[in-house]
Amino acid sequence: MDCLDICDLADGAARLSGAPNQPALVVVDLSRAHWSGPAPAAAAAELGERSVVTVGWSSTPLPPVSRRLLEALTVTIAPGGPGITWVDSADAVEDVAATVAAAPGAALTLAALLPATARADVYDGLQLESLAYSTLLAGPEFAAWRARTPIRPIPECNEPVLLDRSGDVLTLTLNRPERHNAFGRTVRDGLIDALEVARLDPTIESVLVRGAGRSFCSGGDLDEFGTAADPVAAHAVRLARSAGWAVHRLRERVTTQVHGACIGAGIEIPAFAGRIEATSDAWFQLPELGMGLVPGAGGTVSITRRIGHWRTAYLALTGARLDAPTALAWGLIDAVA
Numbered sequence: 001m002d003c004l005d006i007c008d009l010a011d012g013a014a015r016l017s018g019a020p021n022q023p024a025l026v027v028v029d030l031s032r033a034h035w036s037g038p039a040p041a042a043a044a045a046e047l048g049e050r051s052v053v054t055v056g057w058s059s060t061p062l063p064p065v066s067r068r069l070l071e072a073l074t075v076t077i078a079p080g081g082p083g084i085t086w087v088d089s090a091d092a093v094e095d096v097a098a099t100v101a102a103a104p105g106a107a108l109t110l111a112a113l114l115p116a117t118a119r120a121d122v123y124d125g126l127q128l129e130s131l132a133y134s135t136l137l138a139g140p141e142f143a144a145w146r147a148r149t150p151i152r153p154i155p156e157c158n159e160p161v162l163l164d165r166s167g168d169v170l171t172l173t174l175n176r177p178e179r180h181n182a183f184g185r186t187v188r189d190g191l192i193d194a195l196e197v198a199r200l201d202p203t204i205e206s207v208l209v210r211g212a213g214r215s216f217c218s219g220g221d222l223d224e225f226g227t228a229a230d231p232v233a234a235h236a237v238r239l240a241r242s243a244g245w246a247v248h249r250l251r252e253r254v255t256t257q258v259h260g261a262c263i264g265a266g267i268e269i270p271a272f273a274g275r276i277e278a279t280s281d282a283w284f285q286l287p288e289l290g291m292g293l294v295p296g297a298g299g300t301v302s303i304t305r306r307i308g309h310w311r312t313a314y315l316a317l318t319g320a321r322l323d324a325p326t327a328l329a330w331g332l333i334d335a336v337a
Helices: 006-010 039-049 064-072 092-102 104-119 122-137 140-147 185-200 231-240 243-249 299-318 324-330
Strands: 025-029 053-057 075-077 161-166 169-174 206-211 254-258 261-263 275-278 283-285
Touching (some): 025 092, 039 064, 053 064, 053 092, 075 299, 092 104, 092 299, 169 185, 185 206, 243 299, 275 324, 299 324
Parallel strands (some): 025 053, 254 275
């Protein structure tokens, strides 16, 4: 794939529309950058007006002086760099390129959304994410995924969330183990209602959220995706029944204990909690771009507050599985048992 350099960026090469017949991805070779001249600052300023996914790449660690430019890029792949603006992953550039090629609309939406939700307060960030997600639900990339992914019948579940109180501790257990606790409507509503119990009862000092079976949560129930009456209705419901917002309002009292697969909503919602404890077999993934969508359970708000919007972009643009030790090192989780 073609690469630009910092001087190309400074000259405005990333001012592209992302429209048909124009590239949605720009890869920037940072390996031979001259960080002492005016080009890095000019390039960072130009990227404030970008409308493409911008990926920095370097074969060598990047110096602290590179931080301003890296903060303006969507994500940077390098063996080292300043702060949380970079990721060390050998195949990531190719993975990002494949994702952008398959779902350019969703990728461009994500690249614009993440810096905005990182700057917004939590509720405003959730509104921005929901608007972006609902827009993509009406788009051709999601329609293509839905067409090749038939909807199957969803078995009934009488107790999607179990409640158990011991003293001042309320334990909530996602209880659809046969579907890896897929976060469908019944689980969402059960979790929100259970959290409301804790919110209204000041004698509950701690809330533990767990998952039954082999996985904490495999993400949204794919057989429910796109079944809302229309995108406007989907947006209204997503805000009115936001499990992430419910967790956030109680975050100082909430600990999530995760294990196995923590996909999509299975990490987006826990990331709102004050503490995440994971078993050593836990792994984390944001696969939504593969469906022509962006994270829609609050992840562009919650995860960015834990690991920054650059590493969040990496997870979403690659669909990579993040293991528990790396998640701990990044700050996505707080402990590994």
